[in-house]
Amino acid sequence: MTYKLGLTGSIGMGKSTTARMFRDMGFPVWDADEAVHRLYASGGAAVAPIAAMFPTALDNGGIDRKALKLALANDPEAIERLEAVVHPLVAKDRENFLQKHSDSPLAVLDIPLLFEKGSEWQFDGVAVVSTDADTQRNRVLSRPGMTEKHFEMIHARQMPDAEKRARADWIIPTDTLESARAAVERICNEIVTDA
Template sequence: MSFRLGLTGSIGMGKSTTAAMFRELGVPVWDADDTVHRLYAPGGAAVGPVAAILPEAVRDGAVDRDALRAAMKTDPDLLRRLEAVVHPLVAADRAQFCRDHAAAPLVVLDIPLLYETGGEAGVDAVLVVTTDPETQRARVMARPGMTEALFAQILARQVPDSEKRARGDHVIETKTLEQTRASVAGLVQSLTTGGHGDA
C-alpha cells in the first residue's frame, strides 16, 4: 500500500507548482480540482445528479460552473445539496486512483480544501505549502478576473495559513522554485526510504 501524502495550501501558496514537481519525480498525483472538472464534463458522472438538482446548470451535456455559482448566490442551501452528490463521486475517484497506484511507494493527493472537508482523515501525512502574505497576494491578484473582494471571499472560506502550518506534518516554503524543488526532492527521498520525519 502506498504512503498517501495529502497536499494542501491556501490560494496563491504554490500548490499546483509543487504538485507538478512531485509529478516530475515520478510520484503519482491525484488532483481534486481536475477530478471535479472531469465529473462535470460531458459524460461525467456528476452531470446527471447535478441536472436532477438544478437542470438549468447543465448545458450541452456538461455542468456550467458559472451557472452553479450564480444559483448559489440566491439559494444558500444549494452548495450543501451539490456537495452531497459530488463529494461521494470525488471520493470514489480518489479511492480508485489509490488502488491503481497501490504499487507506488508514495502517492500525493492534491486537495485544496483538505482541512475544510476533514480530508486529513484519509491520508497518512499532510504537506502544507506556504509563502509570505505579500507573495501570496501578488500571485493571486495576477490571476485573470481576480479582485480584492473575490480574494477576501476565497480567504474567508479557507482555514487560515497559520493554522494549516500548525496542523501539517510537513511544511514547504514556496518562495523560490529552486528552494521548493529541493524541499520536494528531500521529502520524496524521506518518505520513500522509510523515514517519515519532517523534511
C-alpha cells in the first residue's frame, strides 16, 4: 500500500526544491500547481467549463490565467463557481496519479494550501517545509516581477508558518540544501522502513 505524504509550506519556503529531492530519491511526486496548469492548457479538461463561465479567459485554446484573474476580480462570487469546476478535476488528476504509482511505497503530493483547504485528512502524513521569515521574504522578493505588496497579499492568505509546523508530522528545515536533504532522507527511511 502506498503511503500518501502531503508536502506543504508557505510561499518561499523551498517546497519545489524539496519536492525535487523526493523525486531524486526515486519517489513519485504530484504537484497541484502543475495539475492546474495541465487542466488550463489547450485541450485540458477545465478549458471548456471555465471558458463558458469566463469567455474573456479563453486564449489560444487554453485559459489565460491573467485574464481569468481579472474576471474573478470583477465578480466576488466567481471564485466559488470556479473552484466548483476545478477542484473535482484536480482531485481526479491526483487520484489518477496515485493509481498509476500504486506500486510505490511512498507517493508525495505537493499541495501549497493543504492546511488552508482542510485537506490534511486525505493523507497518511504531512511534511511542512520551513525557514525563517527573513530568508522566506528574501527568496520571494528575488523572484521576477514580485513586489512587496504582492508578497504580503499572498502571505496574508496563508496559514502562519508556526501553525503549519505545529500541525505537521515532519518539519523539513530549508535553511540549507543539506539540512533539507537530510530531513527528506530521514522521512523516506522512516516511511519505507515502517511500511
